[in-house]
Amino acid sequence: MKVLEVKDLTVQSGDGSKVVSSVSFSVEPGERLGLIGESGSGKSMTALAVMGLLPAELKASGGLLLGTGKDAPRQIIGAAEKDLNEIRGRVASIVFQEPLTALDPLMKIGRQLSEPLRRWKGLKGEGLQKAIISALAEVSINKPERIAASYPYEISGGERQRAAIAMALACEPSLLIADEPTTALDVTVQAEILALLDTVVSKRGMSLLFISHDLAVVSRITDHVLVMKDGSVVESGSLTDILRSPQHPYTRDLVASAKELDNALAIAKNSGGI
Amino acid sequence: MTRKRRHSLPLIVGGTLVGFIALMALISIFWTPYSIQDMTGGRLGPLSSHHWLGTDKLGRDLLSRVMIGARIAIAVGFGSVLIGAILGVILGLVAGFAQRWVDESFSAMFDILIAFPTLLLAMLIVAARGASLTSAIIAIGIGMSAIVARLTRLLVKRVLAKDFITASRASGTSWARIIFIHILPNIWTTLIVTFALQFGFAGLTEASLSYLGLGAPPPNASWGSLLQEAQATVLTSPVAAIAPGVLLVCLVIGMNLVADGLRDVADPTLRRSR
Numbered sequence A: 001m002k003v004l005e006v007k008d009l010t011v012q013s014g015d016g017s018k019v020v021s022s023v024s025f026s027v028e029p030g031e032r033l034g035l036i037g038e039s040g041s042g043k044s045m046t047a048l049a050v051m052g053l054l055p056a057e058l059k060a061s062g063g064l065l066l067g068t069g070k071d072a073p074r075q076i077i078g079a080a081e082k083d084l085n086e087i088r089g090r091v092a093s094i095v096f097q098e099p100l101t102a103l104d105p106l107m108k109i110g111r112q113l114s115e116p117l118r119r120w121k122g123l124k125g126e127g128l129q130k131a132i133i134s135a136l137a138e139v140s141i142n143k144p145e146r147i148a149a150s151y152p153y154e155i156s157g158g159e160r161q162r163a164a165i166a167m168a169l170a171c172e173p174s175l176l177i178a179d180e181p182t183t184a185l186d187v188t189v190q191a192e193i194l195a196l197l198d199t200v201v202s203k204r205g206m207s208l209l210f211i212s213h214d215l216a217v218v219s220r221i222t223d224h225v226l227v228m229k230d231g232s233v234v235e236s237g238s239l240t241d242i243l244r245s246p247q248h249p250y251t252r253d254l255v256a257s258a259k260e261l262d263n264a265l266a267i268a269k270n271s272g273g274i
Numbered sequence B: 001m002t003r004k005r006r007h008s009l010p011l012i013v014g015g016t017l018v019g020f021i022a023l024m025a026l027i028s029i030f031w032t033p034y035s036i037q038d039m040t041g042g043r044l045g046p047l048s049s050h051h052w053l054g055t056d057k058l059g060r061d062l063l064s065r066v067m068i069g070a071r072i073a074i075a076v077g078f079g080s081v082l083i084g085a086i087l088g089v090i091l092g093l094v095a096g097f098a099q100r101w102v103d104e105s106f107s108a109m110f111d112i113l114i115a116f117p118t119l120l121l122a123m124l125i126v127a128a129r130g131a132s133l134t135s136a137i138i139a140i141g142i143g144m145s146a147i148v149a150r151l152t153r154l155l156v157k158r159v160l161a162k163d164f165i166t167a168s169r170a171s172g173t174s175w176a177r178i179i180f181i182h183i184l185p186n187i188w189t190t191l192i193v194t195f196a197l198q199f200g201f202a203g204l205t206e207a208s209l210s211y212l213g214l215g216a217p218p219p220n221a222s223w224g225s226l227l228q229e230a231q232a233t234v235l236t237s238p239v240a241a242i243a244p245g246v247l248l249v250c251l252v253i254g255m256n257l258v259a260d261g262l263r264d265v266a267d268p269t270l271r272r273s274r
């Protein structure tokens, strides 16, 4: 049974313009899918629609089924907030682009992480503390005790994104959505976060929907991709096929510029520039 | 980055001014130099060792009356801020969450209530339930609630637009819990500053109501009634007008300074640069 099934998803704004139009795709248990497209192509709105978290001025229509892969999937569009809260975090969860704004500035990391742990696992006191520390350790945070006792502004960007990932993983979701999780980070930190996502997703056997505007980044973590442009999916398939023979002109541009960058990097490396 | 100043000068000066008035109010509960009914002091007596501030035209000790006035001013401050805060924060939260026309209706209601003179509101309330300290407190509190509500609405909307709210919802946190763990903690410092400011203004408003005979009835004279009584004899015995006048100014300026100081000390953006 599928973890996520999106059928003809359309997201419209108040004035009737389509931000996402007739997007269909599905994610199997353990599958990794990349969603790629330029800025403003509707990737984030697709992700938010899956979580039932679209801004109030946007309306979704079509089919959006989300499930653990074991029990019957549930329709997200039109579902009550109370029902959605049972799915969010447990069935699917999301990591955002900018970890600084995705964490409450006035709450210590440990306290923020304790919320989902307490709610879903019913942990308290000592047990809760242990769970917080081990959740932070799982995302390769070196001094979990120190990070747990810190405010978001007191730790580095990489540590913040790790903490945000720990929060997303807290309730053991079947599907992790990562919406440009490395875009706001330095290149070296980017690589670490990608490696971390790769490891935890494999270890837990989760499905992954990885969103990025950068084909090079997506190619490091997924093997199937959807290409979005202006709210529609223009191409989909395995990464190797798309790299080898892109069909849509937009995809061709993407592949060409990614290769250019690759070449430039290779040249820079050989000449000792990097 | 500037260091956080633990004790800001405005807070110290303002706190001293208000503290002095609060101390007078506190002492007056247990002890005043003379009873408020005591008219043995001789009419319009001068400043003396028996009557530090002299006596009024009925022979009552002015210091005792000013002390009772301080008690009334503080009571009005607490009472009206309590009403204004509870009513204002609840209304502001509802309006902050509301969308489109519901939101606009709330905003219009706040604007009308803010534009509505507190004096007129007080007259209506006095007409309904008679002139008393409670009537004055209710009128001032209701007038204040509109100011608090408008600010709360704005603050709530600003916090709701933050990513960390979406992130918290994405992990399944209910709206009720989000209000308590994210929204209120992120807005209360700004609200506290406003409460402090309004506390001072409440004393001023009560004085004008009392001046017009819409406040606490005799013999429990507030500073406003003292000013009104002193008016006729201001040239012969100016202290009767100066004493309550100066204290009123001290209260308003003191609370303004306290508000400024709180802003410096509690501002989360300053705290961040610790």
Ligand SMILES: Nc1ncnc2c1ncn2[C@@H]1O[C@H](COP(=O)(O)OP(=O)(O)O)[C@@H](O)[C@H]1O
Pocket: A013, A019, A037, A038, A039, A040, A041, A042, A043, A044, A045, A046, A055, A057, A058
């Ligand atoms: N709250 C909103 N109301 C109306 N339109 C919006 C809103 N948020 C985003 N959009 C529009 O939706 C489109 C897709 O945005 P988004 O999904 O964030 O793009 P991406 O994540 O691919 O960069 C953009 O054109 C953007 O202007």
Ligand SMILES: [Mg+2]
Pocket: A043, A044, A179, A180
């Ligand atoms: Mg985006």
